[in-house]
Amino acid sequence: MPKRITQDIEPVAGNGLLHRRLFLKRGAAALGAGSLGLMTAARAKELPPWMQAPGRALSGYGSRSRFEGHVQRQPLSAKGTDGAGGSWTPLESLEGMITPNPLHFERHHSGIPDIDPNRHRLLIHGMVKRELFFDMDSLLRYPMVSRTQFIECSGNSYLAGLPAEPVNATCGALHGLVACSEWTGVPLSILLDEAGVDPAAAWILAEGADAAAMSRSVPLAKAMDDALLAIYQNGERLRPDNGYPLRLFLPGYEGNMSVKWLRRIKVAATPAMTRDETAKYSDLRPDGQALLFTFPMEVKSVITSPSPGLELAGPGLYQISGMAWSGLGRIARVEVSADRGATWAEAALSGPVLDKAVTRFRMAWRWDGSPSVIMSRATDETGAAQPAREALIAAKGRKFTYHYNGIQAWRIGSDGQAGNVYA
Amino acid sequence: MPKRITQDIEPVAGNGLLHRRLFLKRGAAALGAGSLGLMTAARAKELPPWMQAPGRALSGYGSRSRFEGHVQRQPLSAKGTDGAGGSWTPLESLEGMITPNPLHFERHHSGIPDIDPNRHRLLIHGMVKRELFFDMDSLLRYPMVSRTQFIECSGNSYLAGLPAEPVNATCGALHGLVACSEWTGVPLSILLDEAGVDPAAAWILAEGADAAAMSRSVPLAKAMDDALLAIYQNGERLRPDNGYPLRLFLPGYEGNMSVKWLRRIKVAATPAMTRDETAKYSDLRPDGQALLFTFPMEVKSVITSPSPGLELAGPGLYQISGMAWSGLGRIARVEVSADRGATWAEAALSGPVLDKAVTRFRMAWRWDGSPSVIMSRATDETGAAQPAREALIAAKGRKFTYHYNGIQAWRIGSDGQAGNVYA
Numbered sequence: 001m002p003k004r005i006t007q008d009i010e011p012v013a014g015n016g017l018l019h020r021r022l023f024l025k026r027g028a029a030a031l032g033a034g035s036l037g038l039m040t041a042a043r044a045k046e047l048p049p050w051m052q053a054p055g056r057a058l059s060g061y062g063s064r065s066r067f068e069g070h071v072q073r074q075p076l077s078a079k080g081t082d083g084a085g086g087s088w089t090p091l092e093s094l095e096g097m098i099t100p101n102p103l104h105f106e107r108h109h110s111g112i113p114d115i116d117p118n119r120h121r122l123l124i125h126g127m128v129k130r131e132l133f134f135d136m137d138s139l140l141r142y143p144m145v146s147r148t149q150f151i152e153c154s155g156n157s158y159l160a161g162l163p164a165e166p167v168n169a170t171c172g173a174l175h176g177l178v179a180c181s182e183w184t185g186v187p188l189s190i191l192l193d194e195a196g197v198d199p200a201a202a203w204i205l206a207e208g209a210d211a212a213a214m215s216r217s218v219p220l221a222k223a224m225d226d227a228l229l230a231i232y233q234n235g236e237r238l239r240p241d242n243g244y245p246l247r248l249f250l251p252g253y254e255g256n257m258s259v260k261w262l263r264r265i266k267v268a269a270t271p272a273m274t275r276d277e278t279a280k281y282s283d284l285r286p287d288g289q290a291l292l293f294t295f296p297m298e299v300k301s302v303i304t305s306p307s308p309g310l311e312l313a314g315p316g317l318y319q320i321s322g323m324a325w326s327g328l329g330r331i332a333r334v335e336v337s338a339d340r341g342a343t344w345a346e347a348a349l350s351g352p353v354l355d356k357a358v359t360r361f362r363m364a365w366r367w368d369g370s371p372s373v374i375m376s377r378a379t380d381e382t383g384a385a386q387p388a389r390e391a392l393i394a395a396k397g398r399k400f401t402y403h404y405n406g407i408q409a410w411r412i413g414s415d416g417q418a419g420n421v422y423a
Numbered sequence: 424m425p426k427r428i429t430q431d432i433e434p435v436a437g438n439g440l441l442h443r444r445l446f447l448k449r450g451a452a453a454l455g456a457g458s459l460g461l462m463t464a465a466r467a468k469e470l471p472p473w474m475q476a477p478g479r480a481l482s483g484y485g486s487r488s489r490f491e492g493h494v495q496r497q498p499l500s501a502k503g504t505d506g507a508g509g510s511w512t513p514l515e516s517l518e519g520m521i522t523p524n525p526l527h528f529e530r531h532h533s534g535i536p537d538i539d540p541n542r543h544r545l546l547i548h549g550m551v552k553r554e555l556f557f558d559m560d561s562l563l564r565y566p567m568v569s570r571t572q573f574i575e576c577s578g579n580s581y582l583a584g585l586p587a588e589p590v591n592a593t594c595g596a597l598h599g600l601v602a603c604s605e606w607t608g609v610p611l612s613i614l615l616d617e618a619g620v621d622p623a624a625a626w627i628l629a630e631g632a633d634a635a636a637m638s639r640s641v642p643l644a645k646a647m648d649d650a651l652l653a654i655y656q657n658g659e660r661l662r663p664d665n666g667y668p669l670r671l672f673l674p675g676y677e678g679n680m681s682v683k684w685l686r687r688i689k690v691a692a693t694p695a696m697t698r699d700e701t702a703k704y705s706d707l708r709p710d711g712q713a714l715l716f717t718f719p720m721e722v723k724s725v726i727t728s729p730s731p732g733l734e735l736a737g738p739g740l741y742q743i744s745g746m747a748w749s750g751l752g753r754i755a756r757v758e759v760s761a762d763r764g765a766t767w768a769e770a771a772l773s774g775p776v777l778d779k780a781v782t783r784f785r786m787a788w789r790w791d792g793s794p795s796v797i798m799s800r801a802t803d804e805t806g807a808a809q810p811a812r813e814a815l816i817a818a819k820g821r822k823f824t825y826h827y828n829g830i831q832a833w834r835i836g837s838d839g840q841a842g843n844v845y846a
Binding site for chain 2: 048050051052053054055056057058059060061062063064065066067068071072073074075076077081082083084085086087093094095096097098099100101102103104106108110111112113114115116117118119120137141142143144145146182184209210211213231232234235236237239240241242244245313316317318319321350352354360362364
């Protein structure tokens with residue numbers, strides 16, 4: 001049995017943040033917060049209705065509790081369409097690192113194609129010795145790898161910090177174009193090796209089988225490095241929302257480049273300069289020039305709880321929980337502040353901390369009931385740190401829309417309600 | 424770009440098993456298997472119907488492709504009931520490490536209770552200084568941890584090796600009472616600390632809120648070590664099939680002890696000797712004595728592909744893929760044989776290799792089209808190795824039903840069909 005630690009519990013940062021190690025070893029009572037348990041054991045003797053008759057039957061495919069039906073993505077499509085837009089993952093309702101498949105965000109340009117996997121094909125052509133044309137059965141015979149990694153839309157979090165006034169919405173509505181899954185598939189390098197790539201080639205064009213035939217150019221070096229032809233998502237076959245039956249997956253790169261419903265890869269010497277890397281997915285810099293081909297998603301974090309919509313029930317002990325990720329590698333640390341950035345302390349990271357995956361962080365917080373501002377700041381293994389919102393805008397201007405990774409601050413009112421605030 | 428390796432590709436074990444590292448670096452063509460790609464690029468110009476009109480709309484909660492509807496658990500209940508039995512996970516249709524929630528196996532004694540989370544309570548009482556009675560909102564405020572670990576029914580795999588003649592069924596139908604998820608919840612030790620456990624206590628009784636009020640005794644040492652009060656399963660709230668809104672989770676221990684729909688924990692000096700640890704979940708040894716309280720699930724592995732129902736399309740190169748796990752810790756290695764156990768070679772393990780989690784293993788196999796027998800054998804970090812079926816039966820007799828972890832052999836006929844075989 002663990003020995004009791006008898007030293008006093010000192011806060012490690014202002015406004016009640018507690019050392020990440022202490023909270024895990026001692027119950028809330030010892031931390032002076034008072035037991036959260038309600039001492040009404042007599043009530044335990046009442047048998048609830050679900051114990052008074054046999055329950056529901058076994059089944060071939062399970063579903064959520066009806067009490068969880070309110071946990072939904074938030075879909076938003078362009079006017080006049082229902083498939084050009086996105087649906088945001090309700091991050092505030094989730095925990096851990098994995099995003100369950102039905103709640104994985106969407107971002108489509110022409111809706112979701114209903115692809116018959118027996119008819120789907122992948123063509124590899126262009127500057128190669130031999131053209132290859134695969135069906136799914138052939139692809140399934142190749143060696144596969146599995147990696148738990150995030151994917152993030154490059155337009156994620158735009159609403160959280162760029163509008164002139166803070167938009168008050170849930171954590172998911174502001175930051176929910178990010179998700180983390182165990183992706184399993186065939187390394188693209190194996191198939192490119194088989195095709196025999198021309199030494200003069202430097203890019204590939206990846207094209208999808210949606211009505212828009214959405215396509216992006218990808219550097220050949222990335223394709224040969226860790227690009228995956230993903231077939232499985234958290235153990236089962238890909239979801240149509242996320243590319244069934246085959247997608248390109250580029251660890252750490254902006255989501256748009258991980259082309260869904262992949263049908264064609266053309267090896268080339270130069271980028272194709274498609275619509276989705278010129279008119280879209282490009283940013284205007286303050287000097288008036290456009291910034292193209294910004295590939296890796298930068299280090300970012302966000303507190304998912306407490307957050308807007310999750311009300312605190314009065315002063316006391318709470319768990320601050322959030323997500324951190326970086327397209328450059330592993331998360332090195334996450335710091336949390338509960339006094340609007342005056343002081344910071346390191347949060348506990350939930351292991352294993354994986355390369356280009358979401359890392360869950362947690363911190364104990366003794367809230368005294370006064371208005372507070374909580375924030376998180378992630379640093380990745382390259383030393384890159386998440387910038388303050390003002391610093392980011394000073395560097396990149398206000399006309400950019402992509403790759404927003406400024407620090408997110410939530411204000412907590414004395415009524416326990418949280419809201420978006422610029423700090 | 425990776426350098427081409429020019430040495431000859433030698434098999435590392437009999438009947439065509441290839442070194443695990445080579446397969447990942449070279450395309451199938453270089454391995455002499457011939458390209459699997461079909462060189463009909465002209466066909467790529469045809470636009471399939473799903474590219475000719477906008478696709479389906481964005482949504483709040485996604486679903487699988489209609490083409491994957493056949494992937495189902497296999498439910499089986501006791502005569503006269505529909506909720507006393509199990510549903511087996513279709514392992515042969517899955518990849519990676521994570522089991523998607525809707526396909527997570529079930530094992531119930533009185534069906535699935537429809538629990539209102541706002542009315543559900545957890546009582547902690549018995550040999551404690553203070554009784555505690557929690558609602559879900561209180562539990563959600565405690566510090567949580569996340570761990571990706573397996574759970575396995577102690578009766579799993581019984582059908583695979585104990586009947587007098589091999590039962591021919593799919594991998595999932597034989598071994599599918601195992602699943603692996605990222606579980607997030609509150610360490611039980613935190614709440615037991617808060618309750619103040621009597622030093623004379625040595626056991627807890629855990630009771631669930633199903634109609635059977637299924638209960639098991641658990642050693643206090645395990646409860647204080649890594650027992651979890653699980654609330655989330657792969658990021659979202661638990662499924663009713665798996666214990667919504669709260670279950671006990673005991674890493675590595677037989678599944679029955681991880682009581683679902685947890686409502687009560689009573690701290691005690693001795694085990695309660697409930698029905699489900701005496702009449703059930705106990706084994707008769709050859710000497711006539713009963714073996715009770717066999718907690719950790721032993722090291723086990725199974726090849727999920729090729730396997731019964733997944734037909735091989737003629738001679739050529741294939742990926743052998745499977746799962747390995749151990750209730751004692753991490754998998755150290757998995758060996759594969761393609762010649763009925765005459766020779767063995769080490770498979771590639773998919774990282775990260777986690778404590779008491781499923782580890783995916785893979786191996787390249789050049790099948791020459793002749794009848795073959797493939798097998799896998801796992802060893803865990805304690806040095807424990809999965810036993811051959813005959814050795815296991817010699818040691819434990821034929822009257823035991825629980826904790827069967829003998830090596831699984833699949834015979835592959837010259838027609839490419841696989842079946843269960845004793846080897």
